[in-house]
Amino acid sequence: MAKDNNKNNKPDNGRHAPDDVNVTLSKPDYDALKLKADERDSYSDKYLRAHAEFENAKKRLDKERTDLLRYANDNFIMSFLPIVDSLEIAEKHIKEAKDFKAVREGVDMIQMQIQQFLKEIGIERIKTLGEKFDPHVHEPVETEESKEKEDGLITAELKPGYKSNGRLLRPAAVRIVKRQV
Secondary structure (H helix, E strand, C coil): CCECCCCCCCCCCCCCCCCCCECCCCHHHHHHHHHHHHHHHHHHHHHHHHHHHHHHHHHHHHHHHHHHHHHCCHHHHHHHHHHHHHHHHHHHHHHHCCCHHHHHHHHHHHHHHHHHHHHHCCEEECCCCCCECCCCCEEEEEEEEECCCCCCEEEEEEECCEEECCEEEECEEEEEEEECC
């Protein structure tokens, strides 16, 4: 039986029981209520643990993302350093060179190294000379008039264009034919 010591003597409509109310329960009701309270405490504990694990995982992922961004270029730089070394060697030889054919061969070798490096990291040069103008990958910088050549034919590459894994990085600056009538 419940004893109501509410000072206002107003019923609380079952919403809140005052702290100083004594409640009498049967043993089975008490056991059932105790079981529900233990279950609630267990769920609350599981929730708090899961929330803490989630917060820790979030912090760990943020740190990993920061480290990844900080050190992402290390492999790129390590792959590029041999090209820098070759350029430095070529610079020394140019200053002492008497045979410019050997210098040209060295520069051509470095150019091949660079192209191979770009290919390995997924960078491809956009084809230009002799190709039909494509506004998605070419930027017309100059035109040349011609009666013999096809309209929109690329006759010169002024600056190479590149794609990274199929995505345009920079369009190729080109000279195209504007057909005379």
